[in-house]
Amino acid sequence: KAGVTQTPRYLIKTRGQQVTLSCSPISGHRSVSWYQQTPGQGLQFLFEYFSETQRNKGNFPGRFSGRQFSNSRSEMNVSTLELGDSALYLCASSLEGAGNTEAFFGQGTRLTVV
Amino acid sequence: GDSVTQMEGPVTLSEEAFLTINCTYTATGYPSLFWYVQYPGEGLQLLLKATKADDKGSNKGFEATYRKETTSFHLEKGSVQVSDSAVYFCALRDGAGNMLTFGGGTRLMVKP
Numbered sequence: 001k002a003g004v005t006q007t008p009r010y011l012i013k014t015r016g017q018q019v020t021l022s023c024s025p026i027s028g029h030r031s032v033s034w035y036q037q038t039p040g041q042g043l044q045f046l047f048e049y050f051s052e053t054q055r056n057k058g059n060f061p062g063r064f065s066g067r068q069f070s071n072s073r074s075e076m077n078v079s080t081l082e083l084g085d086s087a088l089y090l091c092a093s094s095l096e097g098a099g100n101t102e103a104f105f106g107q108g109t110r111l112t113v114v
Numbered sequence: 115g116d117s118v119t120q121m122e123g124p125v126t127l128s129e130e131a132f133l134t135i136n137c138t139y140t141a142t143g144y145p146s147l148f149w150y151v152q153y154p155g156e157g158l159q160l161l162l163k164a165t166k167a168d169d170k171g172s173n174k175g176f177e178a179t180y181r182k183e184t185t186s187f188h189l190e191k192g193s194v195q196v197s198d199s200a201v202y203f204c205a206l207r208d209g210a211g212n213m214l215t216f217g218g219g220t221r222l223m224v225k226p
Contacts, residue, residue, distance in 0.1 A: 004157075031211075031212050033212050033213065033214070035214075035216075042216060042217075042218045042219060043203065043214075043216035043219070044216075045213050045214065045215070048211050048212055048213055050211070050212075055210070055211045056211045056212075056213045058213075090157055090158065092158075092212070092214075094212045101212070102160050102163070103160070103212055103214060104160075105150075105157035105158040105159070106157050107155075107156055107157045108157050
């Protein structure tokens with residue numbers, strides 16, 4: 001059974017550019033969540049999508065957006081990149097929409113903004 | 115809002131030593147509690163979980179008990195191995211959806 005796949009694994013972008021990260025959840029999982037991990041702020045929740053609808057949103061500026069497709073694959077987009085957006089972006093998928101189900105994480109996309 | 119506080123690291127132990135990593139939480143509801151582990155260059159792996167008060171989660175020799183009265187979920191292992199060296203995160207999920215609130219992480223280094 002394939003795990004959560006995030007692409008690309010590594011990315012280098014210039015300030016002011018925009019970037020799109022992709023996440024393919026485990027087959028059958030309908031919930032996808034995104035997290036930002038930095039040395040200073042730790043792991044912070046960005047947003048969660050379930051059945052193509054954003055269900056929860058963290059405290060990030062509007063430059064951070066996401067979407068989910070009918071096959072449950074998800075993308076997140078960051079526009080007008082800033083140096084502080086350099087981070088490991090992690091995606092997690094879960095089988096059910098809510099309740100006590102396990103979140104499976106991908107290996108992450110390492111974004112470096114220069 | 116919800117929050118998780120865990121002891122700062124790094125924690126350095128010799129092989130076969132006893133491990134405790136403290137974790138306390140603040141939540142408005144009745145959260146589920148988790149310990150995740152992150153190895154270098156990897157994402158997070160679920161180590162164990164507990165969904166209600168007095169539940170004990172266990173896996174690979176690690177244990178943690180959900181203590182509602184002290185709002186704690188401390189991670190323990192009786193005898194650590196070099197291969198346990200990693201960063202450990204305590205987390206909670208409260209309310210609808212799958213949003214996790216994480217502690218700051220504790221780096222564990224085990225020396226042979």
